[in-house]
Amino acid sequence: MNLKELSSLLGLSQTTVSRALNGYPEVSEKTRARVVQAAQAHAYSPNTRAQGLATGHSKCIGHVISVSDSAEMVNPIFGDFMAGAGETYSAHGYDMMVTRVGTQDEADTYRSLKARGAVDGIVVHAPRRNDARLALLDKIGLPYVVHGRSTGIKTPYSWLDVNNTRAFSEATSYLASLGHSRIALINGQETMDFAIRRRSGYESSLRFAGLSIDSALMSTGEMTEAYGYTQANAMLELDQPPTAFLAASIICAAGIRRALDERGLRVGQDVSIATFDDCLSYFGNGGDQPVFTAWQSSVRAAGATLAQMLIDRIRAPHAPHITTLWEAEFVLGASTGSAPGTSKD
Amino acid sequence: MNLKELSSLLGLSQTTVSRALNGYPEVSEKTRARVVQAAQAHAYSPNTRAQGLATGHSKCIGHVISVSDSAEMVNPIFGDFMAGAGETYSAHGYDMMVTRVGTQDEADTYRSLKARGAVDGIVVHAPRRNDARLALLDKIGLPYVVHGRSTGIKTPYSWLDVNNTRAFSEATSYLASLGHSRIALINGQETMDFAIRRRSGYESSLRFAGLSIDSALMSTGEMTEAYGYTQANAMLELDQPPTAFLAASIICAAGIRRALDERGLRVGQDVSIATFDDCLSYFGNGGDQPVFTAWQSSVRAAGATLAQMLIDRIRAPHAPHITTLWEAEFVLGASTGSAPGTSKD
DNA sequence: ACGGCATTCCAAAGCGCTTTGACAAGTGTG
DNA sequence: CACACTTGTCAAAGCGCTTTGGAATGCCGT
Structure with missing residues (x-):
């Protein structure tokens, strides 16, 4: 089921159906209701790629896991981060793309993601000191937010970090x-x-x-x-x-x-x-x-928040950067006590 | 940089440039070399969405993490699986899409993934007994492979499991x-x-x-x-x-x-x-x-292998299903010994 | 009855690519 | 030298959507 079929089925033009579904005001509430109902009945969802082509947005966010080829480690933190971010993404109709890449190919991956128009923005994970990725992303014009910070980077960027x-x-x-x-x-x-x-x-x-x-x-x-x-x-x-x-x-x-x-x-x-x-x-x-x-x-909450920050950033690419510093919360557990030989023990 | 620009830059038609880059035989090796070089020089990568629209394939594989809303757990296994799968995907030019979803919305997610043409196939994780997802996927015609098996399902499907x-x-x-x-x-x-x-x-x-x-x-x-x-x-x-x-x-x-x-x-x-x-x-x-x-x-190896199985399946959707059963390998560690009171101890 | 103004809808162009069908130019054959 | 073929290239259609610039409709006041 595609737009053309649906609209001819309704006896309306593609334009009207499209506008009805996308909430444009130029269509009467009566026809909008009719269209929405028909779309639901026929399980119509606009083709992501066609929509992306027409709008210029992919409605997709990229995450790059860079795996140092020697160790091939995947931090379990990543899973929780994605769960948090994924929640935000789906609430806003974004998809999430994950790319696994060896560290030395990382720059190429970002460039390709941008050139191919595969994603509208990305989350930078595990920033290093003076991380070269930020300048690269600025240069190629791919919106991003950073999970953490990169000491030494002078140009402003959006980040969320724990203190x-x-x-x-x-x-x-x-x-x-x-x-x-x-x-x-x-x-x-x-x-x-x-x-x-x-x-x-x-x-x-x-x-x-x-x-x-x-x-x-x-x-x-x-x-x-x-x-x-x-x-x-x-x-x-x-x-x-x-x-x-x-x-x-x-x-x-x-x-x-x-x-x-x-x-x-x-x-x-x-x-x-x-x-x-x-x-x-x-x-x-x-x-x-x-x-x-x-x-x-x-880290799950961080994922959810960063996802929101990125979506906002994509919507308003020239808005001032937002930076958020969270304080870690202290929890007293059973694993600490006075040093042996100190006071009572 | 897009096809039109690149081809006019080379003084060739879009057709020729496209064919040159995609390895079609109708173009002379001389012009192919010229095209490839220019593409590289101008960092041209074809737009994923346009390519997808034209070909009808998204070159993207879906993974659905279903999160039971009560617990919000993300199994760390998932990260390792994805690392393995991601390696195979990128070797074949596929992207990997991850969708986080509450268990009750899972069916809708699959339907939407298919209707939107967002993915060419998916990996089914954590199959349950008599898993209804398989019939659903068969019905909507979305190719899939299963990580594990689903007892009770009679119709054949492709899977990889550990014994x-x-x-x-x-x-x-x-x-x-x-x-x-x-x-x-x-x-x-x-x-x-x-x-x-x-x-x-x-x-x-x-x-x-x-x-x-x-x-x-x-x-x-x-x-x-x-x-x-x-x-x-x-x-x-x-x-x-x-x-x-x-x-x-x-x-x-x-x-x-x-x-x-x-x-x-x-x-x-x-x-x-x-x-x-x-x-x-x-x-x-x-x-x-x-x-x-x-x-x-x-589980990383399982990811890599299943990814390959899925890609093969997408290429030949009507090929007979492949099923693979791996045997777990025994490793003697320090955590086992004779029962207390048994023989020497 | 008629011009003016919303309101509601539409035809067609365009997004960047692949692919079909056609066409020159070059090659070999009788 | 005409003929049929191959080789290398191209113009244009089409993928499914959004969006621009009209156009038709209905309603108002005069």
Whole structure:
């Protein structure tokens, strides 16, 4: 069923039917009702491609997952982000396109997405410091919003970020206030802007607390369970092992806990764990008694909000940029306690 | 840059340029080379929508994530699946569209995807028993492949599945052979076909081993970490608690381990855990000493293979259906051991 | 009765591509 | 040298929609 068929069926012109369905005022309410009903009855939906050709918009948003070819990792965060974004998209009649690409082909992918007119805008994931993608997107004229920020980029752009510096600063201070002086940071990959911010929050609080910054207590890597486990184990072998861990993700934190459990160390008593928590649906940290003491911020909510920001941006490409900074929420869990030897224990 | 511009720039007709780029034989190699070079120089990519309109194909594959509105869960498996599928798609010039939808709107989504011509085919995820989606897709004529199978569907369809029955049967037998007589099954949602198969494999091996089937040792639910934890805890409170757990996913298994650790039970000694492992990139179970004894099958590989199957199917919609059954691979990990009180321990 | 003004509808152009059918130019044959 | 073929190219139609610029209709006041 297409426009031509539907309109001849109704004895109307294509113009009128099209206008009726798209809510234009030039058509009487009576005929509009008739058209809408007929469209529903015959399950007519305008052909996306034809509509796109005629309007010049694809009504589609692109997400590029860049997969470093060596590791082939897909962060589970992505799924939750897309669920949030997808909700917004479908509410506004947008489709969502996902492209998987090796990191070195990323620029070509953006260019192609634009040249082919495949998408009206894109979400930039996992921005790096001085991320070259932003300038590229500006140059080719593809609207975008950034999930996170890119330190060093001078030109304005729209972003939504969690205050990572603050969260990790608070977390570090919190652990220090419990008497911990050897606090380890199990960070994400420090090519990512957010990881850099997290480290700086951590370091500044260490300094503020008068604690030494020990590179042996800092690690950076892909935030897998195995990574948390391996790093925790390595650090616990040190002459002066940490008494507290600060993890970049609840998945890492799970790995750290495994290392502690395996060594017979009691989490929250012998060794503390605090973590950032993206509120992934498959790794709940809620309930009456949260497992981990955490600074949390829902990545699903971020997806929903960023999607809205992008849609607004596509509608008004020259509107001033919107930037949003969310504060992570503190949740006290069972994984932290006073440092061993401090006060009562 | 579009076809018209490019062709007038070359002093050729649009026809010739189009044919040159699409590899038609009617154009001399000399002009083809000239055209290809110019296209590259001017970063010309044909407009996807126009191309789609003209050809009738969208060169796009749909994936529908149906999110039960109550829970809003997104299985991390999805990310790995898409990474695998995405690789195949981009190799064949296909785009990937993801639609998030509440379960009750799923049928409408498929219909709309077809009516709008948005996709050339789709991948059906998480099939249920007697899944109504397959008949719907057949009816509306949207090519598809199924990740898994749907018991009860008589008409042929293309699928790729892991031999879940066998894997869980083997796993149960394995645990029984270690002397375990109280073996718990922490299953996925038994609305899903794969979960039903897993249970049947589990039960048949229990029977074969002469062990009783105790519904108190079986649970079904969304395979989150918290679910594994909660169920394990509940079962360990039973008068006759299990000495072994069989988990549906490595994420559940992590929850079970947490419950054991918390109770001071040694994994692989006091209580064993075996699990199915989808080889998620963020939850590696590999290495020299795998954490869990597992039956594994890469969901990423499944994605890549199913994508290929779908593309083939789109090319030849009336070709006989292809069905593929993969066997899960056994991996001995540290999480299983003889039942307490059995032989040496 | 007639011009003026909304109101309601339409024919046709155009979006950027593929593809059909036709046409020059070049090649070989008798 | 005329003939039939191949080879390389093109103009134009068409994919299904939106949108521009009219045109017909009905209603008003004068």
